[in-house]
Amino acid sequence: MAHLLSASCPLAVSLTSSSKNSVKPFGLNQTFFNPQPLSNHPSLKALHFQEKKPKRRRRSCVFLATATSQQAPPETSTNNNTSPSKPKRVMVIGGDGYCGWATALHLSKKNYQVAVVDNLVRRLFDHQLGLESLTPIASIHDRISRWKALTGKTIELYVGDICDFEFLADSFNSFEPDSVVHFGEQRSAPYSMIDRSRAVFTQHNNVIGTLNVLFAIKEFREECHLVKLGTMGEYGTPNIDIEEGYITITHNGRTDTLPYPKQASSFYHLSKGVVYGVKTDETEMHEELRNRLDYDAVFGTALNRFCVQAAVGHPLTVYGKGGQTRGYLDIRDTVQCVELAIANPAKAGEFRVFNQFTEQFSVNELASLVTKAGLKLGLDVTKMTVPNPRVEAEEHYYNAKHTKLMELGLEPHYLSESLLDSLLNFAVQFKDRVDKKQIMPSVSWKKIGVKTKSMNP
Amino acid sequence: MAHLLSASCPLAVSLTSSSKNSVKPFGLNQTFFNPQPLSNHPSLKALHFQEKKPKRRRRSCVFLATATSQQAPPETSTNNNTSPSKPKRVMVIGGDGYCGWATALHLSKKNYQVAVVDNLVRRLFDHQLGLESLTPIASIHDRISRWKALTGKTIELYVGDICDFEFLADSFNSFEPDSVVHFGEQRSAPYSMIDRSRAVFTQHNNVIGTLNVLFAIKEFREECHLVKLGTMGEYGTPNIDIEEGYITITHNGRTDTLPYPKQASSFYHLSKGVVYGVKTDETEMHEELRNRLDYDAVFGTALNRFCVQAAVGHPLTVYGKGGQTRGYLDIRDTVQCVELAIANPAKAGEFRVFNQFTEQFSVNELASLVTKAGLKLGLDVTKMTVPNPRVEAEEHYYNAKHTKLMELGLEPHYLSESLLDSLLNFAVQFKDRVDKKQIMPSVSWKKIGVKTKSMNP
Numbered sequence: 001m002a003h004l005l006s007a008s009c010p011l012a013v014s015l016t017s018s019s020k021n022s023v024k025p026f027g028l029n030q031t032f033f034n035p036q037p038l039s040n041h042p043s044l045k046a047l048h049f050q051e052k053k054p055k056r057r058r059r060s061c062v063f064l065a066t067a068t069s070q071q072a073p074p075e076t077s078t079n080n081n082t083s084p085s086k087p088k089r090v091m092v093i094g095g096d097g098y099c100g101w102a103t104a105l106h107l108s109k110k111n112y113q114v115a116v117v118d119n120l121v122r123r124l125f126d127h128q129l130g131l132e133s134l135t136p137i138a139s140i141h142d143r144i145s146r147w148k149a150l151t152g153k154t155i156e157l158y159v160g161d162i163c164d165f166e167f168l169a170d171s172f173n174s175f176e177p178d179s180v181v182h183f184g185e186q187r188s189a190p191y192s193m194i195d196r197s198r199a200v201f202t203q204h205n206n207v208i209g210t211l212n213v214l215f216a217i218k219e220f221r222e223e224c225h226l227v228k229l230g231t232m233g234e235y236g237t238p239n240i241d242i243e244e245g246y247i248t249i250t251h252n253g254r255t256d257t258l259p260y261p262k263q264a265s266s267f268y269h270l271s272k273g274v275v276y277g278v279k280t281d282e283t284e285m286h287e288e289l290r291n292r293l294d295y296d297a298v299f300g301t302a303l304n305r306f307c308v309q310a311a312v313g314h315p316l317t318v319y320g321k322g323g324q325t326r327g328y329l330d331i332r333d334t335v336q337c338v339e340l341a342i343a344n345p346a347k348a349g350e351f352r353v354f355n356q357f358t359e360q361f362s363v364n365e366l367a368s369l370v371t372k373a374g375l376k377l378g379l380d381v382t383k384m385t386v387p388n389p390r391v392e393a394e395e396h397y398y399n400a401k402h403t404k405l406m407e408l409g410l411e412p413h414y415l416s417e418s419l420l421d422s423l424l425n426f427a428v429q430f431k432d433r434v435d436k437k438q439i440m441p442s443v444s445w446k447k448i449g450v451k452t453k454s455m456n457p
Numbered sequence: 458m459a460h461l462l463s464a465s466c467p468l469a470v471s472l473t474s475s476s477k478n479s480v481k482p483f484g485l486n487q488t489f490f491n492p493q494p495l496s497n498h499p500s501l502k503a504l505h506f507q508e509k510k511p512k513r514r515r516r517s518c519v520f521l522a523t524a525t526s527q528q529a530p531p532e533t534s535t536n537n538n539t540s541p542s543k544p545k546r547v548m549v550i551g552g553d554g555y556c557g558w559a560t561a562l563h564l565s566k567k568n569y570q571v572a573v574v575d576n577l578v579r580r581l582f583d584h585q586l587g588l589e590s591l592t593p594i595a596s597i598h599d600r601i602s603r604w605k606a607l608t609g610k611t612i613e614l615y616v617g618d619i620c621d622f623e624f625l626a627d628s629f630n631s632f633e634p635d636s637v638v639h640f641g642e643q644r645s646a647p648y649s650m651i652d653r654s655r656a657v658f659t660q661h662n663n664v665i666g667t668l669n670v671l672f673a674i675k676e677f678r679e680e681c682h683l684v685k686l687g688t689m690g691e692y693g694t695p696n697i698d699i700e701e702g703y704i705t706i707t708h709n710g711r712t713d714t715l716p717y718p719k720q721a722s723s724f725y726h727l728s729k730g731v732v733y734g735v736k737t738d739e740t741e742m743h744e745e746l747r748n749r750l751d752y753d754a755v756f757g758t759a760l761n762r763f764c765v766q767a768a769v770g771h772p773l774t775v776y777g778k779g780g781q782t783r784g785y786l787d788i789r790d791t792v793q794c795v796e797l798a799i800a801n802p803a804k805a806g807e808f809r810v811f812n813q814f815t816e817q818f819s820v821n822e823l824a825s826l827v828t829k830a831g832l833k834l835g836l837d838v839t840k841m842t843v844p845n846p847r848v849e850a851e852e853h854y855y856n857a858k859h860t861k862l863m864e865l866g867l868e869p870h871y872l873s874e875s876l877l878d879s880l881l882n883f884a885v886q887f888k889d890r891v892d893k894k895q896i897m898p899s900v901s902w903k904k905i906g907v908k909t910k911s912m913n914p
Binding site for chain 1: 508620638653656657659660664665668669672673675694695696697698704707708709711712713715716718719847854905906907908
């Protein structure tokens with residue numbers, strides 16, 4: 001479960017007139033891409049891949065019918081020259097990742113003009129930690145080419161690090177986004193707890209990256225709407241209801257509405273649970289569009305991990321007492337939520353917070369659901385208790401509000417038997433790819449230290 | 458006003474046995490110190506200055522009488538070989554700064570064994586922004602030498618950046634602190650709002666620096682007590698009372714005690730006001746021990762600025778309506794508060810938050826007090842309204858609690874006529890050093906951008 005922040009720039013500043021694009025566009029078939037996403041070599045910093053440079057001045061050839069709809073913008077015709085509208089241009093930062101890729105495809109399908117900005121460092125983490133997605137995933141280049149071949153739609157690709165402001169500024173000035181969806185944060189709590197250097201990386205990447213995005217919007221695209229994925233993990237497990245962003249407090253006879261109090265418990269305070277599932281309408285269109293599915297103990301989310309464990313006959317790994325309750329949502333709802341936020345942007349100066357989940361489950365409840373669904377498919381599902389590697393309450397009150405996205409029109413995909421069947425069958429399909437060594441938790445909140453952790457298998 | 462965080466490491470981890478000191482001690486009279494505090498050249502990173510390397514194994518030659526005192530540890534005799542105690546070793550990070558230097562001297566006077574860790578970047582800021590302390594201040598080397606000559610007491614000096622973990626680790630392993638006082642944050646809200654690079658510097662320096670301190674404590678000095686200066690600015694100006702760190706909330710019939718909600722309003726959310734005054738018993742001993750006094754619009758705090766303005770006949774610069782109310786404390790109480798926290802450390806695993814101030818004033822109230830005191834000294838004091846460069850409420854409720862340090866034994870120096878007289882006379886003494894161009898606000902919260910700000914006078 002995540003929370004979703006949505007803001008438009010509140011400050012009146014003049015836009016700079018110098019939007020000269022210093023990013024060099026390269027054809028996708030050219031081969032001089034150097035696969036070192038963190039390199040600081042200037043010539044590698046700002047690679048910009050796209051199949052065909054769009055002609056930005058011919059905006060009238062594509063239209064967006066109306067911005068007054070509370071729902072997604074209607075399907076558009078790319079050949080309609082009569083409309084004065086233009087498609088909204090959405091930059092998806094972290095668009096090669098689990099939520100980002102599904103979102104980029106979904107928005108492209110809905111006729112938004114989409115650019116993916118990503119340093120591909122998530123793929124590097126897999127190499128470094130010896131992990132691999134359950135699903136084989138195509139390169140971002142092949143993914144985008146396949147999408148173009150299937151749909152005729154172009155997704156622009158900017159490869160670089162948003163902590164490098166020169167790269168980010170060039171990407172902004174080249175793509176000129178109307179909305180930015182920011183998935184480009186290191187989002188694994190266990191990753192942030194491996195060692196000091198990864199804790200520092202997480203803070204640096206997430207704090208400085210987001211600062212840079214805010215500055216780029218203010219400087220180059222003042223009216224741009226920012227949709228940022230945060231984490232409800234920062235709220236911890238308070239004994240009172242979790243509101244959406246703000247809470248009205250009466251104290252000593254006075255009242256104010258203040259930001260909801262935060263209680264982080266890891267260096268990336270993400271309470272896992274979060275998003276589950278793997279398929280969306282778009283990723284299903286071709287195997288090269290397939291999304292990643294992490295089942296390992298560092299990046300895998302709870303329900304996804306349980307389904308893969310069930311598929312390979314590994315006992316479901318319940319951490320501690322299993323009473324840890326969080327909000328969950330289907331990845332099809334993730335992409336829907338982001339689109340709803342984009343289609344219904346915050347007013348100028350407004351900052352909105354949505355608690356982005358549809359249902360609450362405890363770990364034990366998830367294990368029971370997976371067990372039941374697995375047995376129906378003939379799988380022998382057991383569960384085991386694993387000493388909790390985290391520092392967290394294992395039995396607690398949890399009641400988080402989540403009405404604001406419903407009010408925007410979210411139609412939830414609740415966790416159903418058919419979804420569990422589908423996810424289990426998907427896991428069974430790829431079960432030969434499972435590395436069982438990655439299943440048990442390897443990162444302990446209490447053992448984090450300054451020594452670089454050995455990555456020996 | 459600041460808040461003061463105090464914590465001891467809650468996690469049981471084994472200390473590393475390798476505390477080999479790779480920091481090379483240099484004599485103060487040697488001349489190969491390179492004055493580039495931010496250099497990344499390895500040979501410049503970890504300069505360690507001290508007059509005489511203390512013999513760490515001869516601890517019994519110095520004693521600390523008892524740790525049960527609620528007050529400061531009693532004066533000790535450095536020649537008493539009969540005591541089994543040893544002085545507490547306190548590392549003051551940022552010990553060359555306004556609060557840090559006064560604290561380092563105060564603790565050394567009280568027979569703590571003190572080390573100053575500082576990259577001296579605050580002095581670099583003065584060069585870069587064209588600012589200068591009202592008071593001429595000696596180099597940190599001369600300050601420490603003078604202190605030794607006057608008192609016989611050694612303050613060790615480690616020059617380097619705590620964001621460089623190798624330097625910090627070496628400093629920890631060399632000095633072996635029992636307590637760390639962390640003043641090493643960029644603490645000016647206007648500085649953080651100058652431009653993107655300084656906003657990023659502020660976040661990087663403050664977040665990564667503090668992370669590194671936490672990791673160093675956990676890895677090398679697990680029982681070390683951390684006293685960190687934060688900011689009450691992060692609480693903003695809520696319409697309800699500000700508690701110390703935590704607030705008990707009853708919501709929808711349930712109750713929990715949660716961290717106090719935060720509402721930052723600058724990239725370093727420090728509400729100026731904060732500490733005032735310049736003299737402490739120790740800094741008064743010699744002109745080379747004199748503390749800095751910032752009167753400029755970037756680093757100067759409200760009351761100090763007003764006194765300097767009064768001294769040079771500049772109207773007092775009230776930002777906006779002047780109803781901005783904050784907590785204030787005398788620098789003599791700053792050093793007292795830090796010492797009280799060190800002398801009464803948090804229990805293992807405990808995290809304490811103290812709201813560190815003694816009185817609340819609005820800007821208008823401060824202006825009136827300075828006007829009245831100035832007239833008594835024959836100064837012609839006027840005030841002027843300046844368009845507020847900040848984004849902040851100019852009329853608001855403000856009531857922050859501050860009982861916990863009183864309970865530890867703080868004996869406040871309340872703002873008095875005699876203090877104002879003293880501060881005004883001090884400002885008059887140095888009025889020829891005032892650069893009037895630095896008085897008016899130069900940094901606007903709304904105009905921050907990515908372009909490096911021109912520093913032309």
